[in-house]
Each structure stands twice: as C-alpha cells, then as structure tokens.
Amino acid sequence: MMELAMALEACGKHFIWVVRPPAPQVEILSHKSVSAFLSHCGWNSVLESLSNGVPLVGWPLAAEQFYNVKLLEEHIGVCLEVARGKSCEVRQEDIVKKIMLVMDETEKGNAMRRKAREVRDMILDAVQYENDHKGSSVKAMDEFLDAASLMREGNKWAADRGV
Template sequence: MPDFQEGGNLEVSQLNPSLLEADSNDPYTNFNWKNLPNWINSDGILFNTVEGIDKLGLTYFRRKLGIPAWAIGPIPWPVSNKQRVGNETGEETEKFIKFLDEKEEESVLYISFGSQNRISTSQMLELAKALDNASRVEILAHKSVGAFLTHCGWNSMLESLENGVPLLDWPIAAEQFYNAKFLEQDVGVCVEVARGNNSQVKHDDILKKIEVVMGKNEKGNEIRRKTCEVKEMISDAIIDDEDFKGSSIKAMDEFLNAALSMNKLSNDERINGHS
C-alpha cells in the first residue's frame, strides 16, 4: 500500500478473489465503503492479536487512524491442556486422545482447512499421496502433534502458536494469504505448501515441505525454535500477576479505563446539559 511501504509487497496470487474482481459496483467494494468509515470514526479498535507479534501492523493502524489500537489476543485466552480437554466430552474426543497417546512425540501432522474452506479434488488426491508416503497421520495441545497444516485462518494460527506447534500453510480465501506471508517471511514459523484451491500441486512437493517442517534439519530446527519463542511471547502477553502484567492484559485494562472515562464524560455532559 502506498502509505504502508514497510508492510512489503504482495504477489497477485496473494490477493483474495474479491479484491481481484473488485470494481466500483461489486458487493465487496460496497461493503467496505460502508464498513471502513465506522473504523475511522470509532474511538478505538480491539485486535485479536499480540503486540509482540503484530507490532508493525498495529503501528500502521495507530498512525493511519490516529486512534488507540489495543492488541488483546489471543481470544479466548488460553487455558491449560487439562482444562481444555476436560471441557470437551464425547467418545470422539476420547478416541482422538487415545490415538495421539499411542504416537511418538511430534510425529503427528494435524490437518484442518476450517469449516468454510475446501481444496479441490485433485489437490486432495495429491495431499493424500503425500501423507501416504510420509507415513504420518492427523489435536494441537497434544505432545505428539509436530505440525499443523492449516488454511491460515487467524484464530487457527494463534491456537497453533500458543501451543508451540509449527505451521504448514495452505491459504484459500479472505486474509489467509496475508497471514501466510506474514508468518512465513516475517515471523518464520511456517512454510507455505500451496496457494489457493486452484493451484496445481504435486504430492512429492507437499511431502518435501512436510519433511522440512517436521524433520530434523536446519530449517525445521529454526522454525521450531522461532515457534517456541512466539509461544513464550503469547504466554507472557496474558500474565496477570501483581508484579507483572502482560501486553494483552495491559491493553485490556487500557481499553476498559478508556471506556469508563468516555462513559463518565458522556454522563457529565448529559447532566450539565440538563442543568
């Protein structure tokens, strides 16, 4: 973007279809014409991210809009693995946990494209061949999970990183392409497997990238090291102790204090107006 040069460049294939097809009359453009002024005219913005991870993007919004941008993520704030599993019920969960318990540490590849995205039939076949050759199978908090093949939805990526699980990215729509670029090039915690649901993929290329992220090699070791750093960053962001408050806790406090101040000001003006 002209006013955000430090954000770097995007390839055309990293733009979502709505942007590529946009003109002055399409639904996506009309939605943004109505939506974006609400951002600009608001008193502040809450972001589901962590200050330490997303400093550059947050700096842009603060500079561009001139209003507070509070990073209060990840939402929901993480709970312990024991609590997380304890809140889930049913035979399916028990079956998956039992399966994972029988696997070696960091030997399982967890795969999910979310609830709204699908890859093509030919891509699915190539992925299946790669997995078959890799002799690896498919839940993020478990110690046996060594990587997460994901569509790059932001919530999925945060959940993976808060558990210290490296990423294999396959962006399909919306902002997923930007998430993949950011976490691969700027944060260094993932490798892009493919791009979109129309790109041609080969099983041997998918397999090669899986082995990079999950294998004991220089790049894989570096990705795991950086993923552990980000995990610690996320953990630190939500610490709420007497002697230390993490960045997300501070941001939430600042937001609530700002809301209370604005509410008091509004009440004072209303009272004075009736005097």
C-alpha cells in the same frame, strides 16, 4: 485432496486429518506429539497453533490468509507455504517435500520449531496476570477498559448537562 492424501501417506508421518469441524483443535494442538499444523492460516488457527508452539504448513484459501502466511513465513519464520488458493495445482511430491522439511530434523525444521516455541513464550507472557506482573495484552485490555469507562463517564456528564 487426493494429492494431499497421497502426500500424507507417502511422508510416513502420523497425522490427524480433520476436513470438517467440529474437532478439538486446541486440544490436538496442545498435545506434545504434534510437530506441525497444516492450516489455511486464518488468524484463530494461527493463534491456537503458535500458543502451543506448533509451526505451520500454510495453505491459504481466501481473505487475509494469504497475508498471514506471508507474515508467518517471511517475517516470523514459523510457517512454510505448501500451496495457495482453492484451485491451485498441487503435486504429491511437493507436499511431501515441504512436510518433511518442517517435520524432520532439518535445519529449517529445527529453526521453525524453535521460533514457534519463542512465539509461544511471548504469547504466554502477554496474557500472564500473576502477582504484580501483567503481560502486555493484560495491560492493553486494562487501558482499553479505563478509556471506555472515562468515555462513558464523559458522555454521562455531558448528557446530564445537556451538552
């Protein structure tokens, strides 16, 4: 924690440090001045960040977070891993270097922000339900509910007939 604190101070960037909830994470991430999110990369945090077009600096701690960081960094291009696990040794200089790489006008930082905006647009399109347009998530939910309804009707039909 001390290395992270010193790194945040050394990089000269403004930051909000939330160690324990509750914090209005979605509100913070939706603010136009947020340019990166240091996160453990749990899936809810990933979705909240990318729904707002904010690239991530990943520090996975447990469970699926390690896979999420790998997916986000190597396949989608919206994350840069800064450390791995609870007991890893992290040096201030390494954290500063990665924060600056993401937040400054570097080729990598610009590419990550562009990709994060592209992912945001895909997410927004997937949940859109306007006029005759239904996004892919809305369509999938409709199909799921239709299937559940048919299954329920089928089970009721079978129960009524003693099947």
